[in-house]
Amino acid sequence: MKFVILALVAAVAFAEKPYGSVGSSEEAEILQHDFDLQDDGSYKLDVKTSNGISVSQQGRPEGPEGAVVKSxxxxxTAPDGTPVEVKFVADAGGYQPDSDLLPVAPEFPHPIPQFVLDQIAKAAEEDRNRSPEDRYSYA
Structure with a gap:
């Protein structure tokens, strides 16, 4: 539980930095900080700052060996002005963020571009044309 509180304090400390205010050296003010910790270890946190940073999460010790499961x-706002929102769950499956801004790997198997296939074929042809003593020398 101490780790959760320490992590929350660190998150609030970083939230005070004017990250969302591009080019501003002005410190952000905490407009809202609600933290409700229950006797059973469950909690709810809501933080809002003057530079637009917002955090809302809740958790309870439901994981293996009392690990806190949270969501x-x-x-x-990113420095380029893009609004960023990340939803997350942290449980036995690890940290699982969800956002339209996160990269998504292509489905596999995905088509291999022709230029890659051509390069693979060229390398295989060069390997076949090497003399046996040069096959393992790449100098």
Whole structure:
């Protein structure tokens, strides 16, 4: 539980930095900080700052060996002005963020571009044309 509180304090400390205010050296003010910790170890946190950073999460010790399972959302404005919102769950499956801004790997198997296939064929042809003593020398 101490780790959760320390992590929350660190998150609030970083939230005070004017990350969402591009080019601003002005410190952000905490507009809202609600933290409700229950006797059973469950908690709810809501933080909002003057530069647009927002955090809302809740958790409870439901995981293996009392590990805290949590979920929530945080948002801010990126330096280029893009609004960022990330929903997340952290449980036995690890940290699982969800956002339209996160990269998505292509489905596999995906088509291999022709230029890659051509390069593979060329390398295989060069290997076949090497003399036996040069096959393992790449100098």
């Amino acid at each position: 929530g959302v945080f948002s801010y």
